[in-house]
Amino acid sequence: MGRTDRHSWTEVRERIRARILDGTYHAGQKLPRDEDLAAELGCARSTVQRAMRDLADAGMIERRRKGGSRVRLDPVTRATFEIPVIRQEVEQAGKKYDYRLIDRALAIPPAGDLAKFELPRPREMLRIRALHLADGKPHVFEDRWVCPETVPEILTLDLARENANEWLVRNKPYSRCDLRFLAIGAGAREAEILACPPGAALFVIERTTWIGPDPITSVRAVAAPGYQLTTRA
Amino acid sequence: MGRTDRHSWTEVRERIRARILDGTYHAGQKLPRDEDLAAELGCARSTVQRAMRDLADAGMIERRRKGGSRVRLDPVTRATFEIPVIRQEVEQAGKKYDYRLIDRALAIPPAGDLAKFELPRPREMLRIRALHLADGKPHVFEDRWVCPETVPEILTLDLARENANEWLVRNKPYSRCDLRFLAIGAGAREAEILACPPGAALFVIERTTWIGPDPITSVRAVAAPGYQLTTRA
DNA sequence: AAGTGGTCTAGACCACCTT
DNA sequence: AGGTGGTCTAGACCACTTG
Known part of the structure; x- marks a missing residue:
């Protein structure tokens, strides 16, 4: 009872x-x-x-x-979602997880990405692109900007072996996290990397994090076709 | 302080x-x-x-x-989203809201939709398709099944005038709500109704509700291109 | 200025789960 | 079977915010 x-x-x-x-x-x-x-x-x-x-x-x-x-005058539905670390998500589904670095380079992010950080001025950041695989098949394509002023260690990390996603989760706590969910059609690059037809509908999770006023990272995670997000049981 | x-x-x-x-x-x-x-x-x-x-x-x-x-061994990100009633969402954006019934019919839902209700046996339900508009442009295409055994009033409602979405929110409390987010490519019907190119990537929110063990409704809300969902400020 | 929700305390009992 | 978190109480003080 x-x-x-x-x-x-x-x-x-x-x-x-x-x-x-x-x-x-x-x-x-x-x-x-x-x-x-x-x-x-x-x-x-x-x-x-x-x-x-x-x-x-x-x-x-x-x-x-x-x-x-x-x-409340306006009834709303509030729902809580859990966004897991990708490795866990894959392994929990009983599949083999793999990670592959595609490229990394210092550059000034385009206006759209800078805006996500809410920064007044452009600033050079490290762009990291990588692919997460499940049972050898493309699972999530990750396109990330990391701010070296906030996270200097990122410049010396061996990103071919160290997964930026997991390294940040383990080593860089954040005080604020913005999330966005959206759908995009696969461009030429996404189609090639995720091995899907150009134009395929893809589910995207974008996340930007800060520690205090300082930007840490902003990532766009593009999932392979068929991905869906569910309220946690 | x-x-x-x-x-x-x-x-x-x-x-x-x-x-x-x-x-x-x-x-x-x-x-x-x-x-x-x-x-x-x-x-x-x-x-x-x-x-x-x-x-x-x-x-x-x-x-x-x-x-x-x-x-916890496995760090996760938990985020809370608010899914507003569509009218509010549109009006809050400073746009004019409109609603149009497309069709309604009694039928047995296909297996995929039945599965969402977790029902052991097929059951006849009322299918309602409708379009929500913002400033006269297609905003969200709603494809809904309502269970008349749980909600008998639905059969006599004038759905051309009464918005099923809002009527249910106001009159039928639920005890359980499952939510799913996903991306689909526009089929012929979605393209026509939402006035977008076939194959366009569309954001979809699916929601199934129950009162106790009894199914109320299951709805697939297909948003027009460009829609995105953000963590509540 | 005052009313209402928010928090803190100290103590008691209970329910659940591991051992 | 016992230990640990979960809840309930009664009372006090505090902070926000509206009239």
Whole structure:
């Protein structure tokens, strides 16, 4: 039975959720104060607080000090995705993982890539292109810019052996991470590298990370056809 | 300064995180018990518990009763996305929203769509196809199956005027929601409806919902070219 | 200026899981 | 069977933000 019997915070949450869904509290309306709800439901205020925080995290209500809690006018679906390190993803599927460096070079990123870092001025960065393979077949094509001012070690790493993806994950914590998901048609380069027809629809994950105000890396990971991302069970 | 000074749970969380990042606690290693950490850091156990829960939610550690807390071996990135109701998304971008029903019909879904519901046996459902427009241009093509056994009202709704998407959001709460993101090449139908070249790479969001064990709806939302999804600011 | 949510504490009990 | 995290309580103080 867990402790879902009477005064558990999940029980309180479900009671409040039910009232929102059945219209007792309608969209935009203010809910009672935590303290009043606690008194009414016969539990401690902190239990109500826990339930309300969960509803707020789920996007169902909004809470403000002094302003109280309100049912959100605009219902949204919030979903959490896990983006694994590619090696794990491949090995977890029971396949053999391989990594191949394509090229690396210092250059000034084009405007589009610079914009992702939100940098005021152009800056020279290390571009790394690499391919991740699953059972010998192309799996993900990675096109990455790394900022040597933030990550000087990157210049002396042997990228043919060291996987930049994994090295950064292990050695460079970040404080901010922007993610974008999109679809692109395979260009000539992607088609060749991923061994797919030109124009094939490809799923792309772009990620940019910073440590404090300093840019670390921005990567575009282009998956081979058929890739899809699912909410974590 | 907030209350980020000494014994706030965020401060405690950052101290623990720092120890993980600097190797004091390395991957796979067991962390001290909450109570010991609380004593060492000079705060209440519940404060440590709050901090640890946050780290666990972020995917950095794993916690088990009796087993204790461990640094996760496999670092993952967890990201939360908000999938808005399409009307809101369009209007928030300052554009005019429009909706057009394409067709509706009762039929037995093909195996692929049935599988999404995890149903043992085929079942007749209402298929609804519709187009969402932004400033008069095709924005999202929606291909939906609704289960009339769970949602009988759907059969009598005037779908030319009532948007199935919004009606369901407002009237049918769900208890489980599966989401999938993928990329497809535009087929003949998508190309015609979305006014894009055949073969164009399109971003797709698929969502299946249930209330308890009963299926509600499964929808494939195909976005017009250029669409992308971003972590919420 | 005051009201409301957010946090912290100390203590107790419980549930789950490993040993 | 026992240890560890999860939850609940009651009370106090704090911080944000609105009227």
